[in-house]
Amino acid sequence: MENLDVYEEENTTSTLEAEDTGVCVICKYRVLREDNQTGYCDDCREDLIKRPFPLWIKIMAVGLGLVVAASAYKYPVSVKQLVAYNEGIKSFKAHETDKAAVNFEELAKAYPESTEINAWLYLSYCYQMNFDKADVVYAKLPKDLKGLSSELDTEIDGFNKVMDSTGGGN
Amino acid sequence: MTIPGLIISIATFPGVIVHEIAHQLFCKWMKVPVLDVCYFRIGNPSGYVIHEKPEEAYKSILIGVGPFFINSILGALISGSSVIAVWTFEGGSFIDYALLWLGISIAMHAFPSTGDAKSIWAAVTNKKGNFLLKLIAAPICALIYLGALGSMFWLDLFYGIAIAFALPNILASILG
Numbered sequence: 001m002e003n004l005d006v007y008e009e010e011n012t013t014s015t016l017e018a019e020d021t022g023v024c025v026i027c028k029y030r031v032l033r034e035d036n037q038t039g040y041c042d043d044c045r046e047d048l049i050k051r052p053f054p055l056w057i058k059i060m061a062v063g064l065g066l067v068v069a070a071s072a073y074k075y076p077v078s079v080k081q082l083v084a085y086n087e088g089i090k091s092f093k094a095h096e097t098d099k100a101a102v103n104f105e106e107l108a109k110a111y112p113e114s115t116e117i118n119a120w121l122y123l124s125y126c127y128q129m130n131f132d133k134a135d136v137v138y139a140k141l142p143k144d145l146k147g148l149s150s151e152l153d154t155e156i157d158g159f160n161k162v163m164d165s166t167g168g169g170n
Numbered sequence: 171m172t173i174p175g176l177i178i179s180i181a182t183f184p185g186v187i188v189h190e191i192a193h194q195l196f197c198k199w200m201k202v203p204v205l206d207v208c209y210f211r212i213g214n215p216s217g218y219v220i221h222e223k224p225e226e227a228y229k230s231i232l233i234g235v236g237p238f239f240i241n242s243i244l245g246a247l248i249s250g251s252s253v254i255a256v257w258t259f260e261g262g263s264f265i266d267y268a269l270l271w272l273g274i275s276i277a278m279h280a281f282p283s284t285g286d287a288k289s290i291w292a293a294v295t296n297k298k299g300n301f302l303l304k305l306i307a308a309p310i311c312a313l314i315y316l317g318a319l320g321s322m323f324w325l326d327l328f329y330g331i332a333i334a335f336a337l338p339n340i341l342a343s344i345l346g
Contacts, residue, residue, distance in 0.1 A: 038203075038222060048203030048222070057191060057209060064188075067248055071269055074251035075338070082254050082342040111261040 081107060088120060089151060097127040108137075115142060119152055123159055175321075179216040184272055185279030186210050186217045188244060189237040193219040196236035200229040215285065223293070227303045230293030234286040235310060241280035242333055249273020249334035257335075270334065278330035281321070287314040 024030045024041035026048075032041060040048070053061070088103030104121035111117055118140050125134035145156065179186055187209045197204045197219065206220040224230050252269040255262035262270075282290075287310075294307040317325060 040203075045203050045222075048205060049198065049201050051194070051198075051204045051207075053191070053194070054209075057187075060187065061191070064244070064248075067269065067272065068244070070265075071248050071251040071273075075341075078251045078254045079338050079341045079345060082258070082338055083346045085258065086342060086346050107259070111255070111259040114259045114261055117259060 081110065085117075088124075092120065092124060092155070095127075097124045100124045101128065101130075112140070115145065116148060116152060119145065119148060119156065123155055126159065176212065176214070176216070180212065182275035182278050183210050183216075185241060185245075185275040185277070188241055188276050189279040190217040190219055192237035192240035193221075193233060195240070196233045197221045200224060200233060202229060202233065215283065218285075227293040227296070227300075227307075231290050231303070231307055231310065234282050234290040237286075238280045238282060241276050245273045245275075245277025245280065245330060245333045246337040247273070248276065249330075250337040253331075253334040254338055273334055274327070274330035276330075277333035278326045280329065280333070281317040281326055282314050284315060284318045287311040287318075290314075 022032050024032060024044050025039045026044040027041060030041040030043065032039070038045065084103045084107055088100045088107070091097070091103065092100035101121060101124040104117055104124055107117045108114070108121055118137050122134055122137040122141060125131070125137060148156070190207060190209045194204055194207055202224045203222040204219060205222065206218075208218050210217050221233065224233070249270050249272070252262060252266035252273070255266050256270050290307050291311050294303045317329075320326070
């Protein structure tokens with residue numbers, strides 16, 4: 001028996017065992033060249049190179065292709081929302097709270113339950129002194145504001161300090 | 171909390187399958203005969219591709235690192251559209267959650283295994299491997315081993331999540 005040098009792409013070792021008969025170990029009838037190191041003939045080697053994917057893998061690949069297409073279809077909306085969100089934060093930090101509110105209002109339509117968006121929107125309304133709208137948004141916020149982004153946490157802290165100094169706030 | 175690799179492999183099985191498909195695809199493209207393939211199984215390893223040792227060492231490197239590119243790109247494409255809705259805006263539909271799981275599962279298995287690293291290193295350190303290839307392969311193998319070490323601390327999961335966030339954030343920063 002002759003051990004053939006093969007590679008395995010995972011952490012086990014394995015060797016292909018070939019009978020030392022001078023005949024291809026795969027087709028079992030073609031005679032091997034004397035200098036053959038692999039144990040299989042050229043035709044079988046070609047077949048191994050062209051080894052087809054099983055049907056279930058082909059079906060799965062088509063399924064994955066459809067999933068990628070569906071995801072690609074959703075991408076523009078997601079990216080647009082992310083751009084609006086980033087612009088909202090940027091505007092808020094630049095004290096352009098009217099612009100920020102427009103961005104967060106659009107996002108709040110798509111994600112009415114989002115604490116993150118509603119908290120930004122609430123702060124934007126508060127800084128605009130638009131307390132009627134702020135109250136409506138405040139009602140949607142949970143009592144305990146946990147798990148918010150650090151940026152938003154910082155802004156809330158800043159807002160609370162302003163409220164404390166003026167004696168206002170909810 | 172330590173969760174056995176077997177359970178992680180089962181929970182993220184699409185990633186294992188895509189990883190092995192990527193190895194096989196690179197074998198096909200490099201014209202290297204594939205002797206045996208297991209796309210997924212419950213065991214260790216959870217998948218494998220056995221192929222002939224390529225004559226050129228660069229082919230071994232490409233076959234070894236192929237899944238890194240295929241899994242990362244596919245993971246980013248699949249999960250990127252859902253991650254913002256689910257993660258940033260705490261919303262999203264069932265489909266968004268499914269896409270996120272699928273994409274992160276695939277990206278999580280982008281890292282080549284230590285078996286891949288052994289194959290790459292064996293190929294570049296044989297008599298045909300030149301110095302330049304060793305220079306390229308050494309950091310790749312070191313990163314693979316670091317990745318394997320990091321997987322004990324959920325590095326593969328963090329990588330999967332980072333890949334999900336990468337593409338929409340890059341696109342948003344370009345368009346914003």
